Amino acid sequence: MLTITQALYDKIVAHARADHPDEACGVVAGPVGSGRPERFIPMVNAARSPTFYEFDSQDLLKLYREMDDNDEEPVVIYHSHTATEAHPSRTDIDLASEPGAHYVLVSTADTEGLGEFQFRSFRIVEGEVTEEEVKVVEAY
Numbered sequence: 199m200l201t202i203t204q205a206l207y208d209k210i211v212a213h214a215r216a217d218h219p220d221e222a223c224g225v226v227a228g229p230v231g232s233g234r235p236e237r238f239i240p241m242v243n244a245a246r247s248p249t250f251y252e253f254d255s256q257d258l259l260k261l262y263r264e265m266d267d268n269d270e271e272p273v274v275i276y277h278s279h280t281a282t283e284a285h286p287s288r289t290d291i292d293l294a295s296e297p298g299a300h301y302v303l304v305s306t307a308d309t310e311g312l313g314e315f316q317f318r319s320f321r322i323v324e325g326e327v328t329e330e331e332v333k334v335v336e337a338y
Contacts, residue, residue: 214278226274276302284316294322
């Protein structure tokens with residue numbers, strides 16, 4: 199289960215809406231081993247695409263150095279889907295390289311009448327996708 203604060207949830211959704219029609223992407227870092235998302239880090243989609251996201255390699259290197267310096271790890275890796283439901287695509291699954299992370303997808307499309315957005319979390323380990331419950335709390 200992903201437990202996330204309302205403030206972080208709102209920031210992820212706002213980023214997805216702001217970057218629409220392109221996919222938004224980013225990370226929420228937390229203390230190593232805690233599983234607790236704390237520091238919101240919106241990233242630029244280097245692909246600038248409505249159907250694909252890509253972290254800029256220099257930005258990603260800088261982010262991992264910052265996290266190392268702060269004893270943090272990526273707890274949430276998020277991106278948006280602009281025309282499809284919030285579910286990992288084959289490309290998303292193939293590129294998932296952090297087995298300990300929660301992969302959050304936000305859909306900014308009204309797919310199947312489910313509303314203007316969906317916020318879902320998945321674990322992706324060795325190509326296996328498992329959806330998990332999302333618990334939104336005011337504070338940890």
